Amino acid sequence: MYRQKSWLSLLLVIILYLAWHTPWVLPLKILVVFFHEFSHALLTWLTGGSVKSFVVSSDQSGHVISAGGHRFSILTAGYLGSILIGAGIYRFAHQPLLLPLMGAIMLLVGGFFFGSTFTLIFSALSAAVLILCYLKLSSQWQAVILQTIGLASLLYVPYDVFQDTVMYSHHRSDAAMLADEFFGTTWMWGGIWTALCCVIFYLTVIKPLFKREARK
Numbered sequence: 001m002y003r004q005k006s007w008l009s010l011l012l013v014i015i016l017y018l019a020w021h022t023p024w025v026l027p028l029k030i031l032v033v034f035f036h037e038f039s040h041a042l043l044t045w046l047t048g049g050s051v052k053s054f055v056v057s058s059d060q061s062g063h064v065i066s067a068g069g070h071r072f073s074i075l076t077a078g079y080l081g082s083i084l085i086g087a088g089i090y091r092f093a094h095q096p097l098l099l100p101l102m103g104a105i106m107l108l109v110g111g112f113f114f115g116s117t118f119t120l121i122f123s124a125l126s127a128a129v130l131i132l133c134y135l136k137l138s139s140q141w142q143a144v145i146l147q148t149i150g151l152a153s154l155l156y157v158p159y160d161v162f163q164d165t166v167m168y169s170h171h172r173s174d175a176a177m178l179a180d181e182f183f184g185t186t187w188m189w190g191g192i193w194t195a196l197c198c199v200i201f202y203l204t205v206i207k208p209l210f211k212r213e214a215r216k
Contacts, residue, residue: 009090009205012148016155026060028152030122032082033062035153036160038109039081040064043074053115056122065115072182078174079157079193086153087204093146099134103127151205157197161190 019025033056041051041064049069056062066074092098103126110123133145161175175189 008144009147009151012144012151013155013205016148016152020155020159025152027126028149029060029156030056030058031126031149032086032153032156033057033060034106034123034126035085036078036082037062037064038105039077039085040074041066041109041113042081043077044069047073049074051113054109054113054119055115056119057116058118063115072178075174075178075181079161080196082153082157082160083193083197083200086150086157087200088150089146089153090150090204093143093150094139096134096139096142096146098146099130099142103130103134106130154197154201154204158194161194161197 016025016028037054037056041054044051044064044066047068047070049066051064051066053063053065055064089098089102106123106127110120110127114120114123133142137145173186175186175193178184178189179186
């Protein structure tokens, strides 16, 4: 039921918030960085470019080195992709086939385009864990895992935007590159992504709390 799912999601949000700076959540954060970089890579391919290197790091950083493609689309894809991927995983958490699908994507991208040893190891181990969860866990636990991943992706975006636009504003972030190469300011782009994330979080997690329970 929608309401039960939403209350479970709020409980997961609280748990993630309390454990956010512990080692237990670090793999989830790096997974979200993988989503971010994968979004850059995907838009590179969709707009006719090629990916030369794909990197995620243990310090939660990452980058994609690409050639060609539509520059504006590629730069905006990172945070926007993280938001949409997180919302999509949450929305379709009842579809257990998402687990092996995510694992297969990580194996392909990490195996063929990895730019560091850590990227290869993390992609392979994450893919193995996702596939094992699909094979060994019940559908209820699979749904909880997918909800957790989706919520972590949604929660990470405002945190990452804050780091890029406030704490480390001197770094060469996506927002800074958009401001330099096109228009606007770093804060403007960070604000747009944060606002979008809040709206999508409300629509996917909070709003169902105010709906009547769906009949079976």
